Amino acid sequence: MNENKNRKNTLNRREFTRRSTLLAGATLLGSNASALHASGSDTLKVAVIGCGGRGTGAARQALKADPGVEVVALADAFEDRAAKCAKVLRRVGGKRATVPEERIFTGFTAFREATDLADVVILATPPGFRPEHFEYAVSRGRHIFMEKPVATDAFGVRRVLAAARKAHEQKLNVVVGLQRHYQPSYLEALERYRSGAIGDIVAGQVYWNSSGVWVRPREAGQTEMAYQMRNWYYFNWLCGDHILEQHIHNIDVANWFLGELPASAQGMGGREVRKGADHGEIFDHHFVEFTYPSGAVISSQCRHQTGCVEMVEERFQATGGSLFTSGGNDAVLKNRAGDTLYKHGGLFDPSPYQIEHDQLFASMRAGGHIDNADYGAHATLTAIMGRMATYTGKRISWDKALNASQRLVPDSGDLHWNSAPPTVPDDAGNYRVPVPGKTRI
Incomplete structure (x- = not known):
């Protein structure tokens, strides 16, 4: 294929967003109960749950996606991770991403306080926590961007699928970070x-x-x-x-x-x-x-x-x-x-990491409905x-x-820094590694 034909196949971000909406799973429905905002505000309040590299990156993409986005809360298990994220976002987002200390939450249950303050949550913790965080966000009627994978065991997948049904009923926008669907x-x-x-x-x-x-x-x-x-x-x-x-x-x-x-x-x-x-x-x-x-x-x-x-x-x-x-x-x-x-x-x-956020916030503005939760769970x-x-x-x-009964992840309320994790090392400091032919699920 010649260079001119290759050039014709290159799409700019705006054209691609228009053409890929249906293929990516976004159906714009006009207006519905989840359209923003009943208050008349143009601000879309975002909470970042999980302040590592992916959470920080997703927050930056959210800020770029819509001029009305404001990062209003951060949550992470570790204080230093939350503080680093706050510093980065303040530098790149200015007033739209200057989160005061009283809205920076830390610990295993910090996700609840941050979620309560937002219209949209970015779920980017280690994936074992994703089912509980997703459940809670859906229960609070929040729109959601959640990173992949959405669970680490079948028990968690079942939780996500159940919560996804409720999200669908509420027409909440749910985008999963399997960005090839937007590429x-x-x-x-x-x-x-x-x-x-x-x-x-x-x-x-x-x-x-x-x-x-x-x-x-x-x-x-x-x-x-x-x-x-x-x-x-x-x-x-x-x-x-x-x-x-x-x-x-x-x-x-x-x-x-x-x-x-x-x-x-x-x-x-x-x-x-x-x-x-x-x-x-x-x-x-x-x-x-x-x-x-x-x-x-x-x-x-x-x-x-x-x-x-x-x-x-x-x-x-x-x-x-x-x-x-x-x-x-x-x-x-x-x-x-x-x-x-x-x-x-x-x-x-255009970057698919950016496109997925562009489409999420565009759908919210239009009162649309993007529903990636099922294919993320599958x-x-x-x-x-x-x-x-x-x-x-x-x-x-x-x-x-x-239907596997194995459950790997405790509820966050049962965890603290001095509690024993689900797996612990032996006296030599080594962890039990699965052995094919012997390990059972």
Whole structure:
């Protein structure tokens, strides 16, 4: 495809927002009970729940999305995280993001006070807390942006699905941070696939193979709870393992493009380089085969090991060709002969991280209704099903995953800095790591 054709495929943010509203799940309904504002104010009050890098970034995107957005409250388990977030937002948002000390809340239950002050909440804590925070926000009638995944266990997924039904009844806007649903390259590729350009997908491979994430050392005098909260990525009750916390993006794309949910999963995984007390209880590699009701089989790879091939992408084989997508704005469709039918030329596409906030606040202004909660919960459960398969070495059905009795996360009211976390180390400081063939769910 020549350069001019590539340039034609590049969408600016305004044009993309207009064209992608339906595909992204936003249905503008005119006016409804959740339209803002009954008071007549143009201000949209935002509370940030979880003040780490993602929460701070999402708040910045909210400020950019709508000139009437004001960040009015912050909540985080840690005082230093909340203070750092406040400083950053004050610098970038000025008066619209200058949160007074009396509206900066800390501790395990701080989310309640912050939520009560807002019209919109950004839920960006470690994902283990997401179900409780989402439930509470829905009960208070708040519009919601929540990061993925939306839970770390099936119990949490069921809570989210139940709360999502209530959110839907209230026509609350709920956007989930699976931003590929808002990314021009993915939406353009999906539109062409659904038009029949390459037939039906029969197989695929999805990847998140990278070198891993941060490790934070244990500090002198630190309680076990504080240590795990700082190193949340390495504990299943907080993170859910990287097949869930990170690879959910690619797994979600498979569900989305196929238009169905997997019937079963089987796979393998383990720890080769991620060893010792510093790396908690999660694996450093997973390989899962997801089988779908249509008969399609998706192979899923995720790896956190340095010095290895790194790839974050999706590849699908269809009856009439193939499809390739990646988070780097790549999308290519080919026929069976290998001829390129479509190549996305969106080198300068708008950021999907920004688009999801643009659409959230635009929908609120219009009295519309965006409802991402169900597909967020389904993607979460798909990744959890994969984790169950690798941890146990067994074939796991969708129904078994959904109805699993395992509950990893206590309610926030039962947690404090001196309480024992759900998992604790042995006398040598090591944590129990799942063993395929022996571990049970």
